Amino acid sequence: MTIEERVVGSVVVLDLVGSLTVNEAERFRDKMHSLVFDGRRAFVLNMERLTYMDSTGLGSLVSAYTTVTRAGGQIGLVHLTARVNNVMTITKLLTVFDVYESEALAVVQLGAKIGKPA
Numbered sequence: 669m670t671i672e673e674r675v676v677g678s679v680v681v682l683d684l685v686g687s688l689t690v691n692e693a694e695r696f697r698d699k700m701h702s703l704v705f706d707g708r709r710a711f712v713l714n715m716e717r718l719t720y721m722d723s724t725g726l727g728s729l730v731s732a733y734t735t736v737t738r739a740g741g742q743i744g745l746v747h748l749t750a751r752v753n754n755v756m757t758i759t760k761l762l763t764v765f766d767v768y769e770s771e772a773l774a775v776v777q778l779g780a781k782i783g784k785p786a
Contacts, residue, residue, distance in 0.1 A: 669684060669685060669686035669687055669688055669689075669692040669695075669696070669718075670685045670686060671683070671684060671685075671695075671696065671699055672685060673699075676712075676771075676775045677775060677779050677784070678709075678710055678779045678782065678784035679710040679711065679712055679774075679775045679778050679779050680703055680708050680710065680711050680712070681711075681712045681714060681771060681775070682699070682711065682712070682713050682714065683714045683716070683717065684696075684713060684714065684715055684717065684718045685717040685718070686717070686718070686719060686720075687718070687719055687720040687721070687722075687725075688718060688720070688721040688722075688725030688728065688729075689720065689721070689722045689724060689725055690722060690724040690725075692725070693724045693725055693727065693728035694728075696725075696728045696732070697728050697731050697732065697735075700731075700732040700735055700736065701735055704735055704736060704739045704741065708741070709736070709739060709740060709741035709742065709782045709784075710741060710742050710743075710778040710779055710781070710782045710784070711732075711736060711741065711742070711743045711744070711778070712743075712744050712745075712746055712768075712771060712774045712775060712778065713729075713732075713743065713744070713745050713746070714746050714747055714771060715745060715746065715747055715748050715749060715752055716746070716747035716749070718749060718752055719749070719751070720751065721751075721752055721755060726755065726756075726759060726761065729761070729765075730761070730764075733764060733765065740782070741782060742766070742778045742781045742782055743765065743766075743778075744765070744766045744767070744768050744774040744777070744778050745765050745766070745767045745768070746767070746768050746769075746770065746771050746774050747771070748767065766778075
């Protein structure tokens with residue numbers, strides 16, 4: 669998996685490309701911890717090109733959510749593929765994460781939630 673990082677205003681957008689599995693979960697968690705440590709508080713995870721996610725990948729998403737929210741931040745998801753949406757629905761994680769219709773909407777709303785408009 670590759671993680672493409674962009675900053676839009678006060679929001680960090682991470683494009684997740686490939687598979688978020690046991691082999692990549694630690695790298696994803698480390699990336700999120702590093703960004704929070706650097707003072708970032710608003711994140712959009714673009715899952716449009718995420719082709720597969722296993723249980724360890726799900727765990728890394730929950731870990732990222734916990735890290736970000738404990739730091740007073742917000743995390744949102746956009747462009748869930750049918751496969752990822754199905755896994756998130758079955759595990760009831762869609763009740764935990766905010767899912768937005770578009771990246772632009774997510775950036776505006778998350779920026780407003782942390783008090784730093786995009």
